[in-house]
Amino acid sequence: xxxxxxxxxxxxxxxxxxxxxxxxxxxxxxxxxxxxxxxxxxxxxxxxxxxxxxxxxxxxxxxxxxxxxxxxxxxxxxxxxxxxxxxxxxxxxxxxxxxxxxxxxxxxxxxxxxxxxxxxxxxxxxxxxxxxxxxxxxxxxxxxxxxxxxxxxxxxxxxxxxxxxxxxxxxxxxxxxxxxxxxxxxxxxxxxxxxxxxxxxxxxxxxxxxxxxxxxxxxxxxxxxxxxxxxxxxxxxxxxxxxxxxxxxxxxxxxxxxxxxxxxxxxxxxxxxxxxxxxxxxxxxxxxxxxxxxxxxxxxxxxxxxxxxxxxxxxxxxxxxxxxxxxxxxxxxxxxxxxxxxxxxxxxxxxxxxxxxxx
Amino acid sequence: xxxxxxxxxxxxxxxxxxxxxxxxxxxxxxxxxxxxxxxxxxxxxxxxxxxxxxxxxxxxxxxxxxxxxxxxxxxxxxxxxxxxxxxxxxxxxxxxxxxxxxxxxxxxxxxxxxxxxxxxxxxxxxxxxxxxxxxxxxxxxxxxxxxxxxxxxxxxxxxxxxxxxxxxxxxxxxxxxxxxxxxxxxxxxxxxxxxxxxxxxxxxxxxxxxxxxxxxxxxxxxxxxxxxxxxxxxxxxxxxxxxxxxxxxxxxxxxxxxxxxxxxxxxxxxxxxxxxxxxxxxxxxxxxxxxxxxxxxxxxxxxxxxxxxxxxxxxxxxxxxxxxxxxxxxxxxxxxxxxxxxxxxxxxxxxxxxxxxxx
DNA sequence: GTGAAAGCGCTAACAT
DNA sequence: ATGTTAGCGCTTTCAC
Numbered sequence: 001x002x003x004x005x006x007x008x009x010x011x012x013x014x015x016x017x018x019x020x021x022x023x024x025x026x027x028x029x030x031x032x033x034x035x036x037x038x039x040x041x042x043x044x045x046x047x048x049x050x051x052x053x054x055x056x057x058x059x060x061x062x063x064x065x066x067x068x069x070x071x072x073x074x075x076x077x078x079x080x081x082x083x084x085x086x087x088x089x090x091x092x093x094x095x096x097x098x099x100x101x102x103x104x105x106x107x108x109x110x111x112x113x114x115x116x117x118x119x120x121x122x123x124x125x126x127x128x129x130x131x132x133x134x135x136x137x138x139x140x141x142x143x144x145x146x147x148x149x150x151x152x153x154x155x156x157x158x159x160x161x162x163x164x165x166x167x168x169x170x171x172x173x174x175x176x177x178x179x180x181x182x183x184x185x186x187x188x189x190x191x192x193x194x195x196x197x198x199x200x201x202x203x204x205x206x207x208x209x210x211x212x213x214x215x216x217x218x219x220x221x222x223x224x225x226x227x228x229x230x231x232x233x234x235x236x237x238x239x240x241x242x243x244x245x246x247x248x249x250x251x252x253x254x255x256x257x258x259x260x261x262x263x264x265x266x267x268x269x270x271x272x273x274x275x276x277x278x279x280x281x282x283x284x285x286x287x288x289x290x291x292x293x294x295x296x297x298x299x300x301x302x303x304x305x306x307x308x309x310x311x312x313x314x315x316x317x318x319x320x321x322x323x324x325x326x327x328x329x330x331x332x333x334x335x336x337x338x339x340x341x342x343x344x345x346x347x348x349x350x351x352x353x354x355x356x357x358x359x
Numbered sequence: 360x361x362x363x364x365x366x367x368x369x370x371x372x373x374x375x376x377x378x379x380x381x382x383x384x385x386x387x388x389x390x391x392x393x394x395x396x397x398x399x400x401x402x403x404x405x406x407x408x409x410x411x412x413x414x415x416x417x418x419x420x421x422x423x424x425x426x427x428x429x430x431x432x433x434x435x436x437x438x439x440x441x442x443x444x445x446x447x448x449x450x451x452x453x454x455x456x457x458x459x460x461x462x463x464x465x466x467x468x469x470x471x472x473x474x475x476x477x478x479x480x481x482x483x484x485x486x487x488x489x490x491x492x493x494x495x496x497x498x499x500x501x502x503x504x505x506x507x508x509x510x511x512x513x514x515x516x517x518x519x520x521x522x523x524x525x526x527x528x529x530x531x532x533x534x535x536x537x538x539x540x541x542x543x544x545x546x547x548x549x550x551x552x553x554x555x556x557x558x559x560x561x562x563x564x565x566x567x568x569x570x571x572x573x574x575x576x577x578x579x580x581x582x583x584x585x586x587x588x589x590x591x592x593x594x595x596x597x598x599x600x601x602x603x604x605x606x607x608x609x610x611x612x613x614x615x616x617x618x619x620x621x622x623x624x625x626x627x628x629x630x631x632x633x634x635x636x637x638x639x640x641x642x643x644x645x646x647x648x649x650x651x652x653x654x655x656x657x658x659x660x661x662x663x664x665x666x667x668x669x670x671x672x673x674x675x676x677x678x679x680x681x682x683x684x685x686x687x688x689x690x691x692x693x694x695x696x697x698x699x700x701x702x703x704x705x706x707x708x709x710x711x712x713x714x715x716x717x718x
Numbered sequence: 719g720t721g722a723a724a725g726c727g728c729t730a731a732c733a734t
Numbered sequence: 735a736t737g738t739t740a741g742c743g744c745t746t747t748c749a750c
Contacts, residue, residue, distance in 0.1 A: 010483070012743055023721040028745060036719060055481050059418050059427075060743035064726050068418070078443040088437050088464050100478070103462050105447050119459070122414050124369070262648035271650075289621035290649040291630075371727055382737045387729060395735060419727035422742050 011052040020048035031056060058100070062124075071312070072120035072128040073103045074113060074140060076156075080255050081284045082299065083131065086154075089305035090129055097313060099126065106133060108228065114139035121147055127312045131155045135199035136165060150315040152308045156199040159325065164311040166326045168299040170200050170281075173330035174207035177251055177279055177297065180334060182212050185341040186249040186277065187219040192237060192261065193253035195227045204253045204281065222247065234260050241268060248341040252280035258294065273339030283333060292336030303328045370411040379407035390415060417459075421483075430671070431479035431487040432462045433472060433499060435515075439614050440643050441658065442490065445513075448664035449488055456672060458485065465492060467587065473498035480506055486671045490514045494558035495524060509674040511667045515558040518684065523670040525685045527658040529559050529640075532689035533566035536610055536638055536656065539693060541571050544700040545608040545636065546578040551596060551620065552612035554586045563612045563640065581606065593619050600627060607700040611639035617653065632698030642692060651695030662687045 017024045022041055029037050030045040037045075048054070062068040071094045075083045087103050094101040102125065106112040110133050117140040120128060127150035132138045136153045144151045145162050157165040181189055191208060193201040209221050224240060226233035237260060252258040258280030262272070270276050272292055279295035287294035307326050376383040381400055388396050389404040396404075407413070421427040430453045434442045450460040461484065465471040469492050476499040479487055486509035491497045495512045503510045504521050516524040540548060550567060552560040568580050583599060585592035596619060611617040617639030621631070629635050631651055638654035646653035666685050 013745095014743080024744080025721055025746080026719085029720090032745090038719060041719085055477070057483065057743055058478075058481055059483070060422055060726090061745070062726095063419055063422060063728095064743080064745045066726060078437065078447050079440055080443070081438055084437040084439070084443050088466065091464055100461075101463075102459075104460075105450055107447065118414070119417075122417055124416065124418070256644075259644055259648050262645075266648060266650070266652075284645070285615075285618055286621075286643070286645050286649075289618050289625060290645075291625070292650075293625075372729095373727080383727090384729075384738080385736060388736090391729090397735060400735085416727055419742090420729070422744095423727080423729045425742060 010057075011054045013054075013056065015052055016045065016048045016054045019052065020044040066124075068124045068126055069099045070123060070125045071099050071101050072117075072123070072125040073101055073131075074116050074120075074128065075103065075105055075131045076108050076133050078103075078105050080282070082255065082282050082301065085301045086131070086305055089302055090309065093305060093309040097309075108133055110134065110138055114143060116140070117143045117149075121149060125149075127151060127316045129154060129308050129312060130163075132157070132199075136161060136163060150312060152312040152315070154304055154308050157325070158199040158202065162323060164315065164323045164325070166304050166307045166311065166328065167200070168297075168304065168330050169327035170203040170330075171207035172327075173281075173297045173332065174204045174251075175211040176332050178208045178211035179215065180332065180338065181249050181251070181277070181279070182215045182219065184249075184277070184338065186247075187216060187341070188247045189219070189221050189249045189251060190237075190240070190245075190247040191221060191223045191251045191253065192233060192257045193223070193225045194230070194233060194257070195225045200281075201225065201253050208251060220247075230256050230260065233257065234264070237261065237264050238267070247276065249277035249279070249338070252278070255280065255282035255284065258282070258296075262294075272337050277339050277341070278337040279332075279334070288333075288335065295335045295338045296333050298331040298333055300328045300330065369416075370413045372413075372415065374411055375404065375407045375413045378411065379403040427483045427485055428458045429482060429484045430458050430460050431476075431482070431484040432460055432490075433475050433479070433487065434462065434464055434490045435467050435492050437462075437464050439641070441614065441641050441660065444660045445490070445664055448661055449668065452664060452668040456668075467492055469493065469497055473502060475499070476502045476508075480508060484508075486510060486675045488513060488667050488671060489522075491516070491558075495520060495522060509671060511671040511674070513663055513667050516684070517558040517561065521682060523674065523682045523684070525663050525666045525670065525687065526559070527656075527663065527689050528686035529562040529689075530566035531686075532640075532656045532691065533563045533610075534570040535691050537567045537570035538574065539691065539697065540608050540610070540636070540638070541574045541578065543636070543697065545606075546575060546700070547606045548578070548580050548608045548610060549596075549599070549604075549606040550580060550582045550610045550612065551592060551616045552582070552584045553589070553592060553616070554584045559640075560584065560612050567610060579606075589615050589619065592616065593623070596620070596623050597626070606635065608636035608638070608697070611637070614639065614641035614643065617641070617655075621653075631696050636698050636700070637696040638691075638693070647692075647694065654694045654697045655692050657690040657692055659687045659689065 013024045013027050017027045022045060026037060026041060027045050030042050073087060073090055078084055091101045104116040106116055113133055128144060130140055130151055130153050132140060132153060136157045141153060151163050153163045153165045155167050157167050191205055205223055212219055212221055224236045226236055241264060250261045252261050261278055265272055265276060272278050281297045283296035283298040287296055372383045372386050376386045385396060385400060386404050389401055432446060432449055437443055446462050453460040463475045465475055472492055487503060489499055489510055489512050491499060491512060495516045500512060510522050512522045512524045514526050516526050550564055564582055571578055571580055583595045585595055600623060609620045611620050620637055624631055624635060631637050640656045642655035642657040646655055
């Protein structure tokens with residue numbers, strides 16, 4: 001092995017060039033595998049590269065090319081499994097294409113969302129995967145549109161006005177949830193959500209309500225939606241239970257809502273599913289190992305990420321034309337937290353012969 | 360409001376300069392608030408900037424300064440609350456100092472860890488916050504050392520050989536856990552961990568064992584550690600239980616281990632805490648809303664992040680000298696999953712008069 | 719095949 | 735106080 005040469009600063013392309021006795025241009029060509037370089041020179045360059053441990057500065061290189069091989073990702077938060085997995089997946093897909101991923105969290109703030117998209121524009125990112133706080137009409141999307149940035153919007157989206165969008169098929173999933181709950185005898189159900197997740201919340205509520213009322217016109221569906229504060233939703237749910245309401249099932253439209261529901265059940269000493277059933281959007285690893293295990297709507301994260309990247313790169317490579325809206329089907333995992341409600345009584349819960357296996 | 364001028368490409372500093380009738384250098388000075396510019400020209404520049412919507416390209420600017428205002432972060436994974444919160448926090452702290460954060464996930468792979476640090480070096484990041492897969496002797500840390508990059512190592516660290524380190528005080532926390540379990544009468548305890556988390560696992564096991572044996576010399580402590588595969592740990596735990604072992608308490612050294620334990624309890628129909636108690640490293644939101652609520656060692660994420668950034672920037676700004684190792688104290692949250700084991704019997708569990716409130 | 723020259727967008731040293 | 739010059743590390747014509 002050739003021993004490395006110590007240098008104060010990192011070796012530049014010129015250091016390689018002079019050591020190999022060629023010009024910087026030739027080095028550049030070798031680095032990019034251009035065929036028209038004399039084999040002899042290729043070897044000399046390769047030797048010099050190895051000796052110096054040379055690696056190109058991708059940012060300087062991008063500067064010259066006027067197009068950066070960077071994809072920006074904006075997510076509302078990173079504390080939940082959903083976005084964590086999403087970002088991990090997007091990173092892999094971007095790297096497969098030779099791009100770097102730069103992720104920013106807007107902490108559920110629309111103002112920060114705008115701030116971040118500006119900075120990404122300053123960075124001249126090649127494209128953006130945006131998971132908006134609210135929906136595709138937020139400030140980030142407008143900014144992207146106005147500055148003709150390439151972008152795809154995922155997760156919390158309604159329509160395909162401006163950009164390609166990819167999201168879970170909330171409506172179909174909600175219809176299936178309604179079918180399951182009504183089928184298990186539930187006639188009084190509570191739906192909880194967050195208004196700031198406008199896009200997905202709406203589709204989820206509408207699909208659920210329509211199907212439930214269609215199957216059981218006599219059923220009662222209450223909806224509790226707080227604007228953006230999880231604390232406010234908790235208050236609302238608490239007040240609702242406090243005034244004596246006792247639905248037989250709760251359907252949460254997002255992950256933290258499921259936690260709020262569980263926490264309020266505990267507070268009142270309600271057992272799940274005996275006293276009340278629960279199902280929520282977003283699966284998490286813990287949900288299958290607790291007592292009861294918690295039923296969940298599983299969003300196809302890999303499919304969403306894959307689709308988003310495919311579409312984004314098509315746009316980056318110049319595809320024009322109408323934006324498309326892709327919906328990915330969800331799985332419904334009915335676990336122990338959903339029980340049977342008999343004769344319209346406020347309790348459910350099947351006997352568990354033996355504890356089911358967790359995996 | 361001045362109306363924006365449409366331009367094919369983004370306005371550069373020269374566009375601003377010519378519109379304002381000054382040189383690019385003057386524009387640069389105005390942008391950086393240099394005081395020696397004639398007020399008249401300051402105004403002209405500001406007007407041009409506003410009219411064109413000019414914003415500097417931070418990457419081009421960094422190229423020239425030869426120091427990039429970018430902090431790299433490397434984490435083993437992003438699916439858990441711990442690293443998600445950590446990254447969110449680090450992002451905030453970096454931005455407070457005018458830096459951007461670039462996060463990469465190495466998916467628990469040491470090879471990828473090295474890959475990523477190389478890329479970050481290529482990017483000439485100003486500094487790196489590394490949460491290594493194994494410990495501070497992994498390839499990323501060596502690479503950083505070898506190329507004299509500024510860095511701080513967090514979470515899975517043993518000593519302070521090379522870089523400043525910040526982590527939770529695993530040892531003290533484990534001692535406290537031992538005290539609690541032994542105090543509640545447990546005399547046969549199982550500790551589960553992952554060998555690839557070498558650094559933290561070791562400190563956690565040693566502290567626990569020493570304290571437990573000190574308080575109750577007759578107690579039995581079994582340790583199950585799989586190298587790196589969570590599946591292998593699951594197999595080991597399963598085999599251990601299958602051959603008839605029935606500890607009265609399980610102490611998990613990392614978040615996923617807690618899930619494995621719960622899942623294996625379910626599989627055998629063991630109730631927690633009646634049949635077996637459980638406590639694990641890393642708190643998560645769900646742990647306080649399930650039945651039983653799960654006891655946890657809470658790592659002080661904000662403190663770790665804050666400390667790490669402080670130390671990193673000191674190094675970036677040139678501080679020399681011995682690396683220091685900072686330990687941040689953990690909280691122990693004893694929840695329902697830890698019960699009392701009476702008279703050395705294999706079962707525990709206190710009566711729960713009323714279900715405790717969740718928050 | 720190769721290298722000189724120009725330039726991506728910006729800043730810093732130095733004249734003026 | 736300002737502009738000119740030079741150059742960060744790289745790529746890309748375009749002559750030779």
